[in-house]
Amino acid sequence: WNELRLHPSLLRALSILGFTTPTPIQKACIPAAAHKGKDVIGAAETGSGKTLAFGIPILQRLLDERDKLLRQNNVASDSPLRALIVTPTRELALQVICDHIRAVAKFTDIKVAPIVGGISTQKQERLLKRRPAIVVGTPGRLWELMSSGESHLVQLQEISFFILDEADRMIEKGHFQELESIIDLLPKHGESREDLDPADNVFLSAKKRRQTLVFSATLTLPPDFKKKLKKSYGARKKSEQHSLSLLSERAGLSDTAEVVDLTSKNVVAEKLTESVIECTDEEKDAYLYYVLKVHGCGRTIVFCTSIAALRRLAAILRLLEVPAWPLHAQLQQRQRLKTMDRFRASTDGVLVATDVAARGLDIPGVRTVIHYQLPHSAEMYVHRSGRTARADKDGCSIALISPSEKSKYLTLCRALSKSSGLTRFPINSGYIPSVEKRIELALRIDRLLRENSKKKAKSTWFERNAKELDIEIERKDEDNDNVEAKLSGKKSELKQMLKHPLELRGFSRRFIAGVRIKLKC
Incomplete structure (x- = not known):
């Protein structure tokens, strides 16, 4: 961390959090974003530390600017919005707030606020009246408050950072239109001022220089990506109208942006052990219970594709005195948060979830992911499996495959370049x-x-x-x-x-x- 020339307040927080060394994505992105003032597009596997790869540069730049003002005996009287982070889900937004950025900013006076659906707009308006420097939100709720004229969110002249987390998911149907509307409210870039010394670049007026950072776990860039950034929006083909390169351009990503692609050919984390149990639909409950009781170590997430299957499974596990909690989209936000708190508090708990928990969530101590029902795509399988084997730790992903899922399983193996299939999970039939x-x-x-x-x-x-x-x-x-x-x-x-x-x-x-x-x- 010392090599990254971070502020003492950040180093102190990182030390207390137990983050002894930066991850590869952090080593690559922090110098470019925090000290050179560059735009960054970053891609790395799940659990690689992407949140702090953009969170630390925000905090570092704000602290640098504050310290410079103090040296000049100049104290800022206003508290404008300086960083807007957009995430696809409320769980991810709340995690970015509570578990990461706010924790690293513990010894600073920088305020951070979540703006997400499922929480009353009145409560969030009260949060915004405190004028937080950093806002993390979902496209729907952000646009709802922006379009109603919420003063802290529409006064964007001083914004220094615009971040898109899980950017590939932003281009999915349902997010893109609101996101475009938010982007259109951002002030346009001034001159890039590349002639200035990089050390001075961070102190440019936010009006003239706004940094755009785009991150994802499954980011795929075309070979001519930087050339596409130079195209005008109107010159786009219809097939490109919902592409990642278009979204990056609309977000203001410079054609001189630092591109950091640390995605592995293996797709999933190196220390993840993948395996399969082939059984009938009726046998799935027994094999799931077997894995939890005989091989269970640490927290486990069990993924289902349907809420009906999830509810039935959670009820059966509770009857078997397994500490299990359901998480799905039909739960109210308060219930979701309570479920996550209980799961985190249990060292050997089981979270029975739909794919609402598949992306972005970072819960320490998750040792096993079980696919009770296979996801509909290889990408979702990767995201599900990415809830374990995070931050260079080992983990296990087990898929329960019934005969009706065989064709889906074979398609998944082809997509993951595993022609011989996944390793069979060892079963002691005596149990x-x-x-x-x-x-x-x-x-x-x-x-x-x-x-x-x-x-x-x-x-x-x-x-x-x-x-x-x-x-x-x-x-x-x-x-x-x-x-x-x-x-x-x-x-x-x-x-x-x-x-x-x-x-x-x-x-x-x-x-x-x-x-x-x-x-x-």
Whole structure:
């Protein structure tokens, strides 16, 4: 870090956070953006530290400018918006705020605020009245407040940084139009002033020099990328109207920008171990539970493509006393944040998530990613798998493949250049009978719970309507008592079963010392 000539306040925060050395993307981007004042387009695998690769240059430049004003006995009276960071999802925006930039800015007076959907606009307007120097937001909510004339967001004359994080996702349908509208509000670049000494470049008026930084994990640039940046917007072909190069140009990326491409040919992280378990759809629950109980170390994320499958799976895992929390797009923002807090607080917790958690989220200690259902694209598989093996640590990605997913699996292997397929995950079949007993009982309880819930809802509906019509109906309390008794019995049976560790076939409690087993890694 000392070689990057960072401000003492930043070095102190980095030391406390335990970031002893910069990652390759940080080493490449920080000097160009923080000290040379250059635009940067950066690409690196997930978990490589891209957030601080743009976060540190922002903080460094703001601190440098503040220190220069202090040396001149000149104190800025206003607090304009200096950096606008746009991310595709609210989870990513909140993580960029809470876990990274705000943590590194701990020993400074630089304010950072999140502007995302799912939180009341009144609350976010109150945050903006504090005039934060850095705003991190999603395109929809940012444009909503900008178009309503929110003063701190539309007074952009002093903006020094415009950042696009996960830029490739920004060009997907639903984001691009709002993003273009935001970009059109930014002040146009002045002269590039390349004749000035790079050390002085950071002190240029923000009106004359705004830096644009574009980052992604799956960034692919055409060979003539810099030439395309010189094209005028109107000269674009229709096929290029939603391209990454067009987005970079509209965002104001200079044709002299530093291009840092550290993406690996392997696509996924080097220390990621990928494997596959081939089974039927009915067997997936058992193999998932087997992996969690026999091989589970640290936090695990289980990915589903459908919310219905996610809800069912989370309910079954909770019945099996596995600390599992669901995360999907239909949850309210408050529920999502509570789920993430609980998952982070648990050293061996399980997050059952849709692809809303696949991109950008950096949760320490995630050792395993399990694809309960295969994603619809190889790119999403890469992003899912990127939740582990981050920051040069090892991790494991396991795909559960049913016969109906075979063709999708083969397509995935071709896209990842793995013609021979993924390595088979080692299964100790001696545990499976014990696993299947627990799963079968948990499924039976889940079925009874759902049936009971439906009956109660139907009964409530009848009672409510009968009351309105002044009709007396016969209650069947005996049936309800029988169901409750059956449920209670099954739950007690499962609870008793879960008190004991998983047993290998042939295991005898009478001669326990004579059996050598390893239950956990």
